[in-house]
Amino acid sequence: MTSPAFRPTHVVPRNGMPAWESPDPARPTVPLDAFLPVQLVERRGDWGHILCANGWSAWVDGRFLVAVPQDPPTGDAGRLTGATDPRPLLGRAERALADYRSAVEELVAGALDGETFRARTSGLRIGVVVDGESMWLYDPGDARWAYADGAALSTYAADDGPRAPEDPGRGPTQVVSPDGP
Template sequence: MATPGFRPTHVVPGDGMPAWQAPDPARPTVPLDAFLPVQLVERRGDWGRVLCANGWSAWVDGRFLVAVPQDPPTTDAGPLARTADPRPLLARAERALSDYRASVEDFAAGGLGGEAFRARTRGLRLGVVVDGESVWLYDADHGRWVYADGTRLSTYATDDGPHAEAEPRHTSTRVVTPDGP
């Protein structure tokens, strides 16, 4: 029986995953089945406490959970504001993909070495999901994902999540190479 109001935030990866009674590798419990929907209710470093639909909870390596998209924000029927126009962000996404493709072509043709390829693509970020009339775009300039319904944008998620007041934690991802961040 499902817990009332249960809404999954993640699913278990396709291979399933081990679980623990506490955030301690010495206290294993029953592993979680592949694609099991769970709610991530607490984080402690890489550990994540998940709640299952039947009310059972366990600790897992939270890095391997697969996020479930939540319903996108609704947009009002007001006039289109220039800042909410999705076209500039779509144009930036097209340029980023074009720049990456050109770098890959040069690298594959032998015109770029590995180090030159890394230097040319360093800092290049792109994220696009198109699903029918809906699109989710990563806005690298503002560190956020936005949702568009074809006419306007609304912020969907940001790189910086909420921070616990008692215990600060790192919530954004940073790519580190041998040359530095």
């Protein structure tokens, strides 16, 4: 039940978060993974009703959702550089998924036990969301979600806060929300 119009408005915070079937603390459901892109569809006080790309919905404490831009920023769509070219990150995601699939196949075939499977997949983080021409990739090397429009790659959400600019001549980055700086 994926909606073709799904556009994330928020991501789940870096430590994940609990979720509920209804805005009632007595009805918990499966917790949400860190940095999961979600769409906030309704608010009731502190409660937020969210929708995931696969059509699953839940209620969360809306105060902790991390807002993301409606239109993710893109780099220069001209000549691709290593910093904006989505292909290297997509290649790493493909290799990580292939490694995980290989471990699953060996586990199912009985060639690996559960402990060896856990050790082999420990620390493996993969995240890919494709919606038409838009793609979100998790970059474990930089602990960030990146957005690609097919031509360019840009940071969408990050594990850590803003970093100091690499170029000492550049000024500080200002974070702007819909409510102002």
